[in-house]
């Protein structure tokens with residue numbers, strides 16, 4: 355397939371390569387060219403591509419049971435829910451198929467929790483400036499990106515925005531109409547912006563004081579990307595609701611909403627549902643992912659490789675100060691702002707030409723979200739490739 359598949363709606367800016375296989379941190383295109391993958395399917399393939407434990411779990415489950423529906427119990431979803439609850443300290447789990455669906459569930463849960471307390475005016479979802487929560491209408495209404503919202507009006511009402519990391523603004527806007535405050539502990543799509551832990555701590559305190567739920571969207575920054583399994587553990591601030599998706603099953607579609615004690619009884623029979631949510635094969639893959647984490651010191655690798663990558667990116671940013679701003683991010687979710695926005699795509703394309711895949715975010719930021727298993731040599735190689743790509747662009 356040498357040309358792009360033009361029967362697909364043109365909603366993605368696809369690079370002109372067709373990927374046919376992958377292994378570890380490497381992807382291979384149809385010409386046999388190999389790429390070091392430092393974007394991991396946009397923070398999805400945390401264990402790298404075609405990890406044997408995931409492949410085995412998928413194969414085994416596919417031979418046993420692929421779908422029975424949520425009319426019945428099945429082991430993979432039941433065990434996965436228990437494991438996620440145990441590891442997070444949350445009470446209950448709802449499974450869906452994507453990040454946006456996990457956000458939809460959290461929005462509905464926050465409103466229903468207020469409804470159950472007869473607080474009928476408490477319906478506002480207070481999201482943050484710069485946020486990205488997905489493309490469905492509810493998630494989009496909580497997303498502060500005019501480009502993504504344009505042409506889709508009317509979006510659902512009941513959403514407001516607080517300035518990200520601005521405690522005074524939060525203090526002002528978190529009133530008795532707010533059902534939940536929705537925060538990405540690290541904003542990924544807007545260009546890799548970590549929350550201040552002071553902002554998250556104050557959000558926790560104000561939500562408690564004023565009767566709102568605190569929702570952390572860990573869809574991109576969770577599942578070990580900052581080191582610990584959950585981003586909230588990194589910051590030491592416990593939310594009432596956590597949304598997960600992306601890396602949960604290392605590439606198979608699944609989303610999850612984890613609900614703490616305070617809101618665990620908000621949903622009753624019939625309040626929400628999904629045909630495929632928590633389907634056996636993705637659930638088995640997610641369980642395999644958790645098992646691999648138990649057997650490998652991924653947290654230490656994230657810490658070490660993050661430090662290595664940060665140091666190298668700071669070095670490059672200093673050397674090419676006319677091109678780059680100061681790198682930012684946490685764990686293995688790092689961004690380097692590019693001063694002239696068109697150069698971000700140019701660096702990305704030049705690196706790809708030399709066999710390195712990186713992402714962009716927020717229009718002018720290079721985004722690094724490699725598999726969490728990336729080795730020291732692979733990080734060094736990534737930096738060498740970027741350095742070699744720069745002289746033609748700077």
Ligand SMILES: Cc1ncc(COP(=O)(O)O)c(C=O)c1O
Nearest residue numbers: 452453454486487488573574599
């Ligand atoms: C923080 C965050 N929330 C929600 C989403 C939406 O997830 P999905 O694309 O699986 O619907 C994303 C996707 O990039 C995300 O990064």
